[in-house]
Amino acid sequence: MNAAIDVLTPTQSMYERIGGAETVRSVVDRLYVLVIEDERLRGYFDNVDLASQKRHMAALLSQVLGGPKAYGGRDLAEAHAPLRITAEHYALVGDYLTAALLIAHAPRDVIDAVGEVLAASRGQIVRSVEPDAVQLASRAG
Numbered sequence: 001m002n003a004a005i006d007v008l009t010p011t012q013s014m015y016e017r018i019g020g021a022e023t024v025r026s027v028v029d030r031l032y033v034l035v036i037e038d039e040r041l042r043g044y045f046d047n048v049d050l051a052s053q054k055r056h057m058a059a060l061l062s063q064v065l066g067g068p069k070a071y072g073g074r075d076l077a078e079a080h081a082p083l084r085i086t087a088e089h090y091a092l093v094g095d096y097l098t099a100a101l102l103i104a105h106a107p108r109d110v111i112d113a114v115g116e117v118l119a120a121s122r123g124q125i126v127r128s129v130e131p132d133a134v135q136l137a138s139r140a141g
């Protein structure tokens, strides 16, 4: 391979480039501070063990970024179905995750990759029927 191609070929995972376990932990800590400070979201976590929640989220984020494959939590659809999460609340959590990554100086391509994962997992997490969908369904008869 010539030197120019070497330079352009990523040798580290996104997980390594953002700073590995330590950065993931700080991103997840910040994410839950932002979420719990938001009165629109706080109630979802009233009876949740936040320490174990953070461990699961950190394991999932590490895995998604090409780090250790250590996620041992439930399937995302199964974990979130009883919560009836709205599209608005889902978007807020996504924005807070992006904010936490930016504060940790995650590069643009990492933010974009996480954005794609968020978009792909939306259908498993958002469960409430939105007014538009109800209207369309009733119009369709």
Ligand code: HEM
Residues within 6 Å of the ligand: 041, 044, 045, 048, 053, 056, 057, 060, 072, 073, 074, 075, 076, 079, 080, 083, 085, 089, 090, 091, 093, 094, 118, 121, 125
């Ligand atoms: C943005 C994408 C999201 C991801 C990647 C994600 C990820 C996770 C993970 C990994 C767990 C742990 C599952 C387990 O313990 O087995 C979990 C649980 C949970 N999530 Fe999310 N989540 C997301 C969005 C949300 C949103 C938008 C809310 C609420 C507004 C939410 C509320 C919860 C709650 C309350 C639990 C605990 C459920 C329980 O222990 O019964 N999540 N989530």
